[in-house]
Amino acid sequence: MTSTYSIGVLSQLSAVNIETIRYYEKVDLLPAASRASNGYRQYDDASLERLSFIRRGRELGFTVDEIRELLALAHHPEQPCSNADRMTRAHLDDIEGKIRDLHRMRRVLQQVVDCCGQTAEHCELLRALGPADARSRLAGRG
Known part of the structure; x- marks a missing residue:
């Protein structure tokens, strides 16, 4: 069974500020969350993993565009890492x-x-x- 998280819980689990999560959605680093019947965002384990990847990349100083490239590469493991x-x-x-x-x-x-x-x-x-x-x-x- 897949866990779902509110944006607040996702923020706590990933150590990423709520506004930053919204920003990452806006710039398409993080896919838009599904919405519960009450309109609140719902995130899954894949969102948590992706957000953690993004946070670690940002901690290393990579730009949003560089992280976008790294995410694309991570989703195509058969490609060379040059x-x-x-x-x-x-x-x-x-x-x-x-x-x-x-x-x-x-x-x-x-x-x-x-x-x-x-x-x-x-x-x-x-x-x-x-x-x-x-x-x-x-x-x-x-």
Whole structure:
């Protein structure tokens, strides 16, 4: 026997917000739910599995369109997974770039974090945010 779930129960079981579930239906990531006689949405186990797949994909940072592609691939297991590999490599490259950017930001913030200046005129963060030529002039002031 197949279980049916209200949107609230589906939300709890899948750890996906109710509004997000409605959005996924609207953009056709999640098939529209059947309706009970009272008009409430009714979801089945397949909806729960699909929603969990979508949530895990979103947690890994895949876009809605990428998840749509992955869902299509998941429903055709006989197809090669080269598109999933390509997508994963591109996504991993993007994440590596973001990690490099975060490390760079961290280094800069570590340099200005404990500013000894008493006024905004001597604030290290404000100097770091200013134009490059102003930063070099300010650096010479000490």
